[in-house]
Amino acid sequence: MTDNNVLLSLRNIIKRFGPQDVLSEFSLDIYDGEFFTILGPSGCGKTTVLRLIAGFEDADDGKIMLDGQDIAGISAERRPVNTVFQSYALFPHMNVADNVGYGLRMAGVAKADIKQRVSEALAVVELKGFELRKPHQLSGGQKQRVAIARAIVMKPKVLLLDESLSALDHKLRQQMQMELKQIQRQLGITFVYVTHDQEEALSMSDRVLVMNHGQAQQIGSPREIYEAPRNMFVASFIGEINVFDATVVSETAELTYQVDINGVAKTAHAEFRLEPGEAVHVLLRPEDLRIEYIEDQPSDEQGFLGKVLERSYTGKTLDSLIELDCGKQLRSSEFFNEDDPSFDYRINQRVWVSWIDGWEHVVKAGELS
């Protein structure tokens, strides 16, 4: 992200399909030059947002501003916006160069310029030398690169990518994620990327919008979304999380509360005011839980007794499924340290679960929208 100039602004958009309000009062600002990702479950309205920006759909109400200009009256072809779809949508009978140059030919760009720009775009996606191949002579990853080249050759202000990498296998997808990010940085084009894959969203984006049922749940940096989810939907949609039901006992300092979790007193920091007696969820990521032998139980920490149900070694981490004596199951993930003997603990080993004050995250109970 270069600066915080708003390039694209959606204001109070309403979009209906028949009786269904797919988007209601939907607003969003996207900054110039950022890699912006819309993340949400299938059917939540992601593609609809992109189609409205591209001009393939009209809003029933609201405004879309690009560079300060209302683009309602501008047809899809004339918007400085291009889309890369999941299904590459290449012309099968045309070679790579002709596929990439198609939009420029339609726009009446001079032949020599087309050749130059196609060659530059193919260099960006590392497909120089593939000019004369037909789509059926390309791998899935190469076809996707052609589709990207065909979009960036138009030098759009905004590039829309709708689940563009979903058809690729895991390894190729990871590689293309890195490359897309590099292409975006190199060209400085604003990317609006749609995905239902939270890992992809976190790893590529400057900012992420988490959506559900046509509504924005949270907008923020990947780190904000992961570490400070605003509600239970965001918390549980992004990565694994442990949820403790708690009741507020008292405020012990500014926005710091003593809470009761199943009879155990813990300190919890909130970003908003809570009242004694209020129900909250105290959230802990698997990597923020501390798992110890019972014998090493620290005297200064309030925690929970339990036992190990499952352990798995992932190469970097040791992941455990733990059952507390109250029956609650938790997931923990610890960085593997072969010199630490406590990593020996086995299935059914009794353990002590706690966390460092401040690593918890609090959301109000019942906010699952």
Ligand SMILES: Nc1ncnc2c1ncn2[C@@H]1O[C@H](COP(=O)(O)OP(=O)(O)O)[C@@H](O)[C@H]1O
């Ligand atoms: N052309 C359409 N006609 C009727 N309903 C549609 C149309 N396009 C999308 N929808 C509905 O709008 C909702 C959002 O769809 P979509 O934007 O494609 O979601 P996503 O891309 O997040 O999976 C879905 O319930 C879908 O069935």
Ligand SMILES: [Mg+2]
């Ligand atoms: Mg979609």
